[in-house]
Structure formats: C-alpha cells, structure tokens
Amino acid sequence: MNVDIGNALASVASPGVSRDSLERLDERVADAHERIEAGRANDEHGYAALNLPERTDPDEIRETVAPVADADALLTVGIGGSALGAATITNALAAESDVEAVYLDNVDPAWISTQLGRLPLERTAINVVSRSGTTAETLANFLVVRDAFERAGVDWTERTIVTTGESGPLRDLSDRRDLPSLRVPDGVPGRFSALSAVGMVAAAVCGHDLEALLSGAAAEADSLAGSLFECPAYAYGTTAYALDARGAGTNAMMPYAESLDTYAEWFAQLWAESLGKDGLGQTPVRALGATDQHSQIQLYRAGPRDKLVSFVVPDERDDRSIPATDVDDLAYLGEATLGELLSAEFEATEASLAAAGRPNVRIELERVDEYELGGLLYGMEAACVLAGELYDVNPFNQPAVEWAKRATRGLLGEGTFEEAESVTEKTELRVER
C-alpha cells in the first residue's frame, strides 16, 4: 500500500499537522521503530503479530482444511478478532470464490436461525475459531450449529475445523473428537491475527491464494523503517495520531470499494480495541464510498472539525459500462463506466473535504486482490502498533471488555459477580408513549 498524507497537512486542513511537526514526530517514530523491531526479534506478546508473514504455514492450513475442501458454504463461528479478519479476506475476495462464506459473530437468534435454515448443511464446512475457547457467543453458537447439523442428519465432526489456543474447552473438544485443528499462534491478539490460521482457514476453504496474502504482508513488513517518510504504515499511524492530538478524535475509514466494507469493520476493532486506553484513543467510524457521500459527508465537511477521513482506493478495478441514455440530463453518464463514475466521485469527495479544510488521507492499493489485501492488513496492523507507541499505551490488551463479560455471566447465573449487581441498580428515567 502507499499513502498520501498531503491533505492532512496544516497548509491544507484544520486540524492539520505541519511538516515541522512531522519532522519532530519522526524522531519518535525512529525510537518506536526500534522498539517494534526488538519486540519482533524477541517474538514478544503482540509484536509477534508482525512476524506472521514468515510464521504462518499455508501448507499446514491447506492440509488441515482438506476434509472440507469440497464445501459449497463456509460457516465461521467466532467473534471479534476471531471472525473479522477472516470475513475481511473472504468478503474482499468473494468474487473469486464459489464458496459462500457466512459469519456467525453475533447471538441474535432470528438471524442465526435464518442462516442455519438456508445453508446446505451437508455441503457446509464449520470453521469454529476462538483463541480462549471460552467466549460465550462463540460456544453458544457452536452448540446451536452442532445441534442443527445433528437434526439434519449431518455428522458435524466430519465438517468441522477448529482453530483455538493451546488449552481450553475448544482444544479439549477438538482432542476428544479428533477434529482437524490449528493453533492460534502464541503472542498474537485476535485483532492482529488475520494473517494467521485465524483468518487463513476461511481463505483456504474459499480457495484463495494464501501465499499471495502472505507475500503482500511480507512486502509491507519489509517496508517498515525508522522514518515515517520511508514507511507508508508508519506515515499513516503517525498522521492519525497527530491529527487526534490536534482535535481529530474521530477517524472515518472510507474505502471506495464495496468489497472492502468488512475491512472497515475490521479496522474499527483494531483501532478502537488497541488504542482506546487510559482516556486516550481515536474513534473509528465505518464508512463506504460512494454510498456515504449521501449519508455522512455532510457532517464530515460541515460539522465539527474533529474528524480525519481515511480513504482506501484501488487504482484498478473490474469495470462495467453505463448504457447510453436519451435522458438529456443524464447523457454524460452514458459515455462513462461505473468504475470511472466511482473514481470521479472519490476524487471529488477527497477534493471537497480539502477545499473545506477537512483533513483526509489516501491509502492507495493497486487493486483488491490477495497480495494487496495482505499488505493492507499488515500495514494497518503496523500503523496501529506504531500509534500505540506514540500514545504510550499497550495496543495488545483489552481489559475494558471484561467487565460486561462478568456481568453477563452473573446475569446468566454462572456465579456471583458484582458487575451483575450493577445491572439491577440501573438509574431509570423512562419516557413511555
């Protein structure tokens, strides 16, 4: 990936970052890069994620999924980092696959029943993913899925691949039922695990090029350097950090490709869960071009000066002509293609924000394919780790998510949790029709 941070400079935008400030920040980037490289060299917790391009073994993954290589549908049961990386990859590349990839990453009963009712279970692979093996949503959904397969007379043990940690209930189940399984690599938090088996099992079942994904990521790893002016990932991470420090507390991730819609959701977890600590952090917003030009751009251009817009735009895309029309006002469309229209809309929106002094950054891909996607995933992960160094927070833990988990367990009667008591003590001011 390449980035263009020109529209985030103080000479263009307010808030904006001056070239002098970037030069001063670059000294901190150099230190941060040294810390990152040391963490990678020692395979330290979290930093180990930036070693995945050479650690992940495509052959091992393909061998493990061989029993379900004939699947017409893939049902991934996981949540958070155990689903979004895989979903980003298979949704971005869905046009290249005959396998329908469905993600059960919520416990909405109506939605789960709809998915289980419509899939050909006898030709569906089950990809259950959980690092801990104890996540309530994942285990609940897996129990429901297993039951649905049994009721349909399909042996779920012949359709299931397990990706989990070294120990835990899922590991025990996998061992007990001799299920094909892979390890969530040690030291790699879920939101940083897309380039491990966590994201790559789904990619393999859908027939995508694992080597190309890893090769694109490896090229991004090779670009990591001690200066933001030589490293697109660090340029992005530094600019986002600097804009937040100057008031842009929101970061709208706005890809101009429908196939990258899920990527924006993956980025939201990566950015929020890694940097939202100690009262710090920049709020990620999922947006999509051109759709959100008719939804959110009004706010981005004329609302508070508290947002950075991060565009992701492929240079090449499959295209389709717009038929000629005899409607005078629309005749100009007939000479164009949909791709030309989308590209023109992106350039117009980018310029519109710059003209209003609203900071924005362009993340450029050659196209949306395995190589470029691997580079984008790796690049954003490296940008996030760099930003964590600049914020001086630990980007690899998520302590704040535990409170609600304890409350949930208390509400479901698993034990006494003071958090569950707080639920019953809710302050109410009800307004009823």
Ligand SMILES: O=P(O)(O)OC[C@H]1O[C@H](O)[C@H](O)[C@@H](O)[C@@H]1O
């Ligand atoms: O992979 P698991 O252990 O099931 O965890 C799944 C997800 O839930 C956790 O609560 C964290 O918020 C996420 O970072 C993690 O990816």
